[in-house]
Amino acid sequence: MTASESAMPTRKSQLGVGDLARRAGVSVATIRFYESRNLIFSTRTSGNMRLFPKHTLRRLAIIAAGQRVGLTLAEIADALSELPEDRAPRQIEWEQLSTHWKRIIDRRMLQLESLRDSLDGCVGCGCLSFKTCSLVNPGDEAAKEGEGSRWIRKLDAKFNDAATDSAD
Numbered sequence: 001m002t003a004s005e006s007a008m009p010t011r012k013s014q015l016g017v018g019d020l021a022r023r024a025g026v027s028v029a030t031i032r033f034y035e036s037r038n039l040i041f042s043t044r045t046s047g048n049m050r051l052f053p054k055h056t057l058r059r060l061a062i063i064a065a066g067q068r069v070g071l072t073l074a075e076i077a078d079a080l081s082e083l084p085e086d087r088a089p090r091q092i093e094w095e096q097l098s099t100h101w102k103r104i105i106d107r108r109m110l111q112l113e114s115l116r117d118s119l120d121g122c123v124g125c126g127c128l129s130f131k132t133c134s135l136v137n138p139g140d141e142a143a144k145e146g147e148g149s150r151w152i153r154k155l156d157a158k159f160n161d162a163a164t165d166s167a168d
Contacts, residue, residue, distance in 0.1 A: 014051040024060040055088040
């Protein structure tokens with residue numbers, strides 16, 4: 001066996017970065033990005049070639065599913081941190097993960113419905129200081145704090161904190 005042959009991944013258990021990207025339908029840069037964010041893991045050969053366990057394909061599918069339903073990479077990373085790194089997740093683990101994701105999506109849907117129902121009273125200019133703004137600033141309370149749209153960021157932070165609290 002030559003040195004270059006020994007550096008090649010075993011087809012049965014590991015994939016090189018290019019093969020993994022091709023099979024997952026993503027770019028090599030995406031694989032490297034996910035690895036840099038500890039969403040997936042590799043080992044290195046003596047020639048510094050990345051080798052990924054075949055079950056990494058399942059983790060990449062989970063990442064794609066999470067993105068498809070609108071989750072952030074941070075939310076996906078939290079979910080992946082609960083899964084084993086050394087094997088593909090089992091059905092029960094996927095069911096637990098998907099149940100958690102459903103709760104996140106349900107909260108977002110409620111938030112979006114509330115925002116949608118409040119849009120009629122909003123001019124949409126971003127100032128959020130009109131006395132008639134029922135979306136974020138009923139009664140023009142934000143005027144006391146000065147100009148700008150700081151309240152919308154406060155609402156987003158409050159929503160995210162509530163989501164974190166209910167997940168615990």
